[in-house]
Amino acid sequence: MDTTTRFGERMAILAHDGYPDDGKTMEGVMRYGDYEVVAVLDYEHAGSETREHFPDLPNAPVRASMDDVSEPVDALLIGVAPVGGGVDERWREDIGMALARGCDLVSGMHEQLSEDSEFAALAAENGATIYELREPPSDLPVAAGIAGEVDATVVLTVGTDCAIGKMTTTMTLVEAARDRGVDAGAVATGQTGIAITGHGIAIDRVQADFAAGVAERLVLEAAEDHDLVVVEGQASIVHPAFAADTIALLHGTMPDSLVLCHDATRDTYHNFESFELPPVERYVNWYTSLAEPINPTEIVAGALNTSGIEDDTTARDAVDEYADRIGAPATDVIRFGPDVVLDEIA
Numbered sequence: 001m002d003t004t005t006r007f008g009e010r011m012a013i014l015a016h017d018g019y020p021d022d023g024k025t026m027e028g029v030m031r032y033g034d035y036e037v038v039a040v041l042d043y044e045h046a047g048s049e050t051r052e053h054f055p056d057l058p059n060a061p062v063r064a065s066m067d068d069v070s071e072p073v074d075a076l077l078i079g080v081a082p083v084g085g086g087v088d089e090r091w092r093e094d095i096g097m098a099l100a101r102g103c104d105l106v107s108g109m110h111e112q113l114s115e116d117s118e119f120a121a122l123a124a125e126n127g128a129t130i131y132e133l134r135e136p137p138s139d140l141p142v143a144a145g146i147a148g149e150v151d152a153t154v155v156l157t158v159g160t161d162c163a164i165g166k167m168t169t170t171m172t173l174v175e176a177a178r179d180r181g182v183d184a185g186a187v188a189t190g191q192t193g194i195a196i197t198g199h200g201i202a203i204d205r206v207q208a209d210f211a212a213g214v215a216e217r218l219v220l221e222a223a224e225d226h227d228l229v230v231v232e233g234q235a236s237i238v239h240p241a242f243a244a245d246t247i248a249l250l251h252g253t254m255p256d257s258l259v260l261c262h263d264a265t266r267d268t269y270h271n272f273e274s275f276e277l278p279p280v281e282r283y284v285n286w287y288t289s290l291a292e293p294i295n296p297t298e299i300v301a302g303a304l305n306t307s308g309i310e311d312d313t314t315a316r317d318a319v320d321e322y323a324d325r326i327g328a329p330a331t332d333v334i335r336f337g338p339d340v341v342l343d344e345i346a
Helices: 024-032 091-099 119-127 166-179 191-197 210-221 241-252 280-291 312-324 339-345
Strands: 008-015 036-041 075-078 104-107 130-132 153-159 184-187 228-231 257-263 272-276 299-305
Touching: 008 024, 024 036, 024 075, 024 104, 024 166, 024 191, 075 091, 091 104, 091 119, 119 130, 153 166, 153 241, 153 280, 166 184, 166 191, 166 257, 166 339, 184 191, 184 210, 210 228, 210 241, 241 280, 257 280, 257 339, 280 299, 280 312, 299 312, 299 339
Parallel strands: 008 036, 008 075, 075 104, 104 130, 153 228, 153 257, 184 228, 257 299
Antiparallel strands: none
């Protein structure tokens, strides 16, 4: 998607099998999206409220299925992101029920639900639209190596792993920069960022030859409208499965600086637990060395996810240790605010 889209005003979010720990898209949209979330669907936690697990997010009731949602709903968002991006058979009833009610479906799955004959028929019969957040445009460009020529300052959030806070850091930095009066824009490169902003292209659905070109295009477009462009990073430069996405973004966006994201309690790769994470300090050289032949850049700050640490004192100590190890100022952008990082990029 490369044009801004709004998915209605009132949204229900399907979070079966992912709530609360793996509802990445759900949490991102509730934190940053401009939507009224009328319900979160989850089999196991029905009858509770989201504030029980996410006290800093807008509250919503947790319901077992769409059949339990009596309020008007404009769209159903699939709010989990399983490895491989497939739809669980148990979700089909809720998806079908939403479409039958005329609700649009917003999907960030790799599996194209608009090509599912049952769902397509229900959508057509009831005037609903199926939005495929991961479907790239047809006119994919090859990179020309010109993103470094834009007038805007370009920042890329990078990480030590997937699902570690790059999208959260991106959106938080953009919001905080705007609060300071900086004309800042976010470049969404994954399904969660696209669900929040209504525009962007999911880099992991783009053919390899065009991935850097898509990243370049997104920066060129954003730089026409903003002075500061923060690009949502993906995966990790040495991820055992998804490193190609990271490298395409690093070369395609030609960033002025990098913000390195890490989870304080993560020891192995997310969903690839047989691979241990390398020491965080090694990522500094890996990212800058790989960028250098195309566009020299540096890691100017770090964003540490301390959500797995209960008390603030221990979390603060973890942030200080992280800053020392990567040789740059660091913070937890949610727990302690983004100012330390923002000072380095804006």
